[in-house]
Amino acid sequence: MGRRAEREAVDHLLAGARDGRSGVLVVRGEAGIGKSALLEHARDAAGRAGFRVERAAGAESETQFAFAGLHQLCGLLMDRVDALPAPQQAALGVAFGLRDGDAPDRFLVGLAVLTLLAEVAEDAPVLCLLDDAQWLDRASAEVLAFVARRVVAERVALVFALRDTDGPGTDPFTGLPVLRPAALGVTEARALLAAGWPAPVDAGVRDRIVGEARGNPLALLELPRAAEGARLAGGFERPDVLGVPRRVEEEFRLRSASLPAATQLLVLVAAADPTGETALLRRAAGHLGVDDDAAAPAEAAGLVEIDARVRFRHPLVRSAVYRAATPTDRRRAHAALAAATDPRSDPDRRAWHRARAVLGTDEEAAAELELSAGRARARGGVAAAAAFLQHAAELTPDPARRAARALEAADAQHEAGASAEALELLAVAADGPLDALSLARLELLRARIALHLSPGGEVPGMLLDAAKALAPLDAALSRETYLHAIDAASVTGGGHDRSVREIAAAARAAPPAPGRPRAADLLLDGLVTTFTRGFAAGAPGLRRALEAIRNGGRGDGGRADHRWLLLGMRTATALYDDETADVLAARNVRLAREAGALSTLPAALIARSAALVLTGRLAQGAADLDAEGAALMRATGAEPTRYAQLALAGWRGREADTAELTAAGAEDAGGRGAGAEATFAQYALAVLHNGLGDYPSALQAAARASASDDPPTSSLALPELVEAAVRAGAPERAAAALEELTSRAAASGTPWALGLAARSRALTSTGPEADGHYREAIDRLGESRMATHLARTHLVYGEWLRREGSRQAARDQLRTAHEQLTAMGAEAFGERAARELRATGEHPRKRTERPSDALTAQERQIARLVATGATSQEVAAQLFLSPRTIETHLRNIFRKLGITSRRRLRDLPLD
Template identity: 50%
Template sequence: MADQAKRQLLGRERESAELERLLREVRGGRSRVLVVRGEAGVGKSALLDQLAGLAGPLQVVRAAGVEAEAEFAYSALQRLCAPLQDRLERLPEVQRDALRVAFGLSGGAAPEMLLVGMAVLGLFAEAAADAPLVCLVDDAQWLDLMSQRILAFVGRRLDAESVALVFAERAVDGAGDEGFAGLPDLVLRGLGDAEARALLDSVLPGPVDARVRDRIVAETGGNPLALLELPRGLSPAELAFGFGGPGAGPLATRVEDGFRRRVQALPADTRALLLVAAVEPVGDGPLLWDALRFLGVGPEAAAPAGELITVGAAVRFRHPLVRSAVWRGADATALRAAHRALAEATDGGRDPDRRAWHRAHAALGPDEEVAVELERSADRALARGGRAAAASFLERAAALTPDPKGRARRALAAADAYLTAGLTARVPDLLAAAELGALDPLQQAHVHRLRARVAALAGPELGVVRPLLDAADRLGALDPAAARETALMAFGAAIWAGRHDDGALRQVAGAARALPPGDEPAGILLRALAVWTTDGPAAAHAPLARALRAVPDIDDPALLWAAANAAAELGDLGAWLDVTERAVRSARTTGALSILSTALPHRAAALGFAGRLAEARGLLAGATAVENGAGLVMRLAATAGIGAYQGRERSALAAIGAAEREGERCGLGRLTATAAWARAVLHNGLGNYPLALEAALRGAEYQDLAVHQWTCGELVEAAVRAGDPAAAAGARERLAEWGRAGTPWALGARAVAEALAGPPEQAEDRYREAVGHFGAGGLGVFEARARLLFGEWLRRQNRRALARDELRAAYEEFARMGQEAFAERARRELLATGETVRKRAVGGPELTPQEAQIARLAAAGHPNAEIGAQLFLSPRTVEWHLRKVFAKLGVSNRRELSGALTGR
């Protein structure tokens, strides 16, 4: 094996240099992630072996994905982390407990994926504190889903921990590509012609015509395993015709066929040994021999397979293609016998899940006893947070259930589990299978609800409103709480559809009113939104305020969306910040990925209005790591708004254009409206009022929840400056109605509209009123804009001294917040008053969004571990970023951070 590995590394100088560079960086304190990609047999495993050898005194841990074990949640991750478990006690308690539950080492509440990911990140960092750590994962395409997701998450968060995380991945249909997309990779191709010929010559049975040899090299593409294996057993005459030409099928299949022929030539007992070893995923030598005893196979059967497998305390195939050749080459009867033997040999008390799985694959037909065992395995998987594994167990249990009613129940449970895991591809077939059974009315209603949720899960696209309403209607008398939750989802979808589905909102409101009322948060929010739709925004102010007071910590994306938008509609920035802060904190504590992907963009939007643009950008950058379909849409909206306020025209227009395109592509009128509002903000900041007016008029054509008020604020300013008094008057009237909400934002917006478009003699009082309201509400963006407008008005009244005071305050605030366009507009106005203005660097020192977040949290007194938990970083990475922050800000310790940040 060692000589063969050296042969396979022939011609890998470039790749070897890359591995050496990786290790140098890890020894130097940085972390590196690398995905080695290539076809089967190209030498990925050999490169991992070489890396392990080069690592020398560094810590090295290894694991491999096994196709037969892909249904067992966390199985590969547990093998990788097993040598590091003595460092578990160094982790924060919540992370330590999450990892213990996920690995089945203790009981407890099922941990969310995000929390397990943070625990693994922390475990790697703690291990690397002793010595740099090298983690090698072979056959990553066969990792179980939870291991793949966790390791991909960790790979995207490693930075300065002295950890190398290296995957070897083969492209397989339906596996392996999505999880590690975007990570740095090293594509491994076949050997060059000279190296390929040399390798081929080392295994040829005799002299071969040079042209035939060249043809063989060309046919294999320089694949080392193919060059070593395909000539085996072929005579010189057979070799003279190459390996069969282009029509012989994919190279991996041909190599696997070669292994299969070698296996078929072995004695029956040896074939049985190989098959049991292929079906048993862990490579447990004692378990293999126990199973073989049930088949009457003795130790002597191993000798003829010596070149294909190593059998000891651990069982290892020479190459994964040997395992797949054995597995795929066996007939159904032999496979069932192998599974039956493994089921008999597996201790049901120590490993009940694998025993149930083997029994399931050994079953000839429906078997209720085995189905019950699988259902129990699903419960255990759910207790560990393995939703995808639970779904697989339930799906198999449904297939083995003889009773139609029980089969339907388990199929429905499997569909629900797949949906909860975010794996929607299997859901439609399972729902169809469930409908073949005897479903009761409540189960039928849940089928409709699951179908509608599948449609809605990818994002709030046009067309999901009516399926959600149909599901809510079916659930109304059977499960009223579920019906109200479903109707609230329909409200969200209808609000996102907006102008692209004009009748949807009233249809949802009518359906919501027909449901039994509920006093839970979803029911209260549902009633308030129904009032907003049918009776108008002014009538909804009180119901929306009551709903906000009823919302507890957020653990449901639909509830978060409704509560955040209720706060925005009222203009209650404090409540918006509070709701989103609690949602983010709760999601980070529990690791709830679905809620976090929604909470981060919502909180970023609220922070933007508070003038905390750098913090908002940092959250949006972090949102991409946990994003789902709906989260993407919300991030596009928030990014467009933050970009508009930042005022860098080119990048802002790119973000706004992306939101516009997605809005049109998916029929999301609210996203279209948000993009129009953002475009108006940008052009108002740039002083291009005709373009701002055009965008604001387009955005205000439809009354989108919350966004309509924002757009009217831009419209009144743009219309006054562009000379369209009628448009200004219309916007002023709508903002006067909003002012009845009584919140600082609504009152300030009404005062600005009155100052701009109302009686001229009242303008000064209204501007001062607006500044006061915005300041009281913590609306930094609008306070600075009100001062800018007031200063501009004072200058035109030739009251230059007072104008300078307002314009200078506005300019300083815009510059501090990083609003470049508005800052430049204020600077030009100051110059027009005759004041000399030193153009200052907008936003202060160039901290990255992540550095800015870390700096703010450190200045607030949070320790590194807590900062890391909030930002999904290891404490060592936090410390590394803080050193860079200190250098950029010219400070030497945390005590000086607050002053440096305040002065930015």
């Protein structure tokens, strides 16, 4: 009753899925408002339309079991798992405990579920119904939210029902399309009350029930059951001030309290077991001496149904029964369930029940939970592992052991993204006693949490303190922590009294790690030397570190360590080592893709995109990778970063976009100081204004960026500062920047560095000397990957030639610059070259539009991958989409390009 708009929304979703347009709805509302009824409508309507319907429901007591909800949803689909690519098969198998292997990235599990659903939908459209999704285990919720954000053309519909909560926390489903069932109006409420309660009801009582129910359908159906018929007819119903869901739950509690003692105990056992397994319930009841026929009164009261499965009338019945039970009865129920659970086939659930049967502390139960945490972590269930460890700490009698377990639980909670819970556990661990190493690890974790929650100026100091504490206890971990502290100070801008140079000075006294130096050791030593003695002194050590990272991490033939790829890429950029930067950036993306590590892939994509901008591939690769990285950040809930967008906007000459991105970054920084993104934004502004010819503004921005403690940004900004200072009439500032750039170029020795130094010398020189420097710059940069700077060198050389009166030579240089800059999309610099060409009397040719210009960034990326011969399944795996979605994009690509086959893509310009 009164649900026309809601039913139409569900029907529209199903119609779209049937026609190949996947979709999702999140039905939110208070308990009893009708969410489950809408899911039933969706099930019935989908059944009539030929859908395959799969269902799952969260249970408040099952949130500690990693991927339990996902397994419940996909269990009957696993007969199609062989159709998935091998990495996805492995990820699902490990997540569901069906095979051994390394813990999979949860988003690779998400891709596997997306592909599995798409495969099943080839036979018939699929509807997935997830009731009480607020109680799904965290791993399942995150995977399903990821799938919901990636469905496009798979003939799949997902409907989640979530109960509104009182807490301020967010959930993974935030941002998905929401449907809120409205409260019933007075007319519909009276009609529902009359239909659900046919006995006479006093008009005054009826109106009060309708008023108290506030349009909540479950309240309208259940509140009259608590009163005797005579009271309903005579107007003597008791008043009640509880909120609607609480009052309905209270009515369920009162109804269950009237049952025989044996029935109450049986229902409590059913409430304590979220699996709904009838055989398990009967075994547990047998341990308590409760007969099977004890269920009859509960079924007659409409609280529970027991046949092939155990089903409660409403989730509020389960919670009402469990909360109303005495602690002693709860422990009895869990003890019976533990005794009835097979320790070989389901050791984790047995350990969980056994732990809840404990009064006080129990080392044996705590140890079992610790083992369960290990198994959960191996399956990729970090949140489940954290919950097991937290409960294990609570049950541990020995204070030192309890503190150690609390520290491990805090680490797992932080890894799972629950940093607030991690801080609470750190407080427990801090009560100790902890040994010196554990105390140092505690401070390190506190710093890591602070870096995650609010990466402000105090975090580098916290990391520095942790590194110092670890130095005499774990030299290797101490050196890694120093490295993180230096990186954090560079990225956040330092702050307070812990600048990057102070941290580097302290790290210089760090004891060496045992054995041969690792890549992290070499990188730390190189950065320490750079920040304490200068760029030229640090460059040789940094080159050795980069060589070690390129060789796999250790540099001594040992196990590969890829944790430093991103920092290595940034360091290579600071050294003007474009080849190493490209290799490390590409490897970082490749390894993240292969591992399905969507927690790290977005940052890898965006870093790779920013690097590609400098090579001139603004459209081919840079914009596409940035779009993919941004989409994955939205899908995974990661904090956005704007490096690639800033680089693209600055080099393209998009003034409004660059200003907007800079302002957005400053607003997000929230007063935390000049971090790496903020100073990189100044670099992008310097490029922008140099392209537009606004040299005073370029000078101001380049000066800020070149003074940054972030090495790659300062290196990139120096040539911008030289050009802006020369053109703005500030020769002293140009000379100072040139001196620093020349020193860095000599220390680097790469064609990129030497080419930039030669161009900058040319800008500050005159006559034949300048001409020689320009020619050297073109030769040097021609040996590098830096197509942007090569084209700009042709531009400034042509500008100089025109002012020297060499019109024909100027035309040659400016024509080359214009063609290269406009082809790569550096529009402001291209227009600058066009103005200079017109000044020589030549009219530059306009760039001809191509059919591929009509493609979106994602379509261009798909087209390029298909053009290399990749199958739809391979492209889908790389882009974390389903093969059917790739096929849909391909149809749009073919239509826009006017072709009919994949083979034709190889012959088209897709840059």
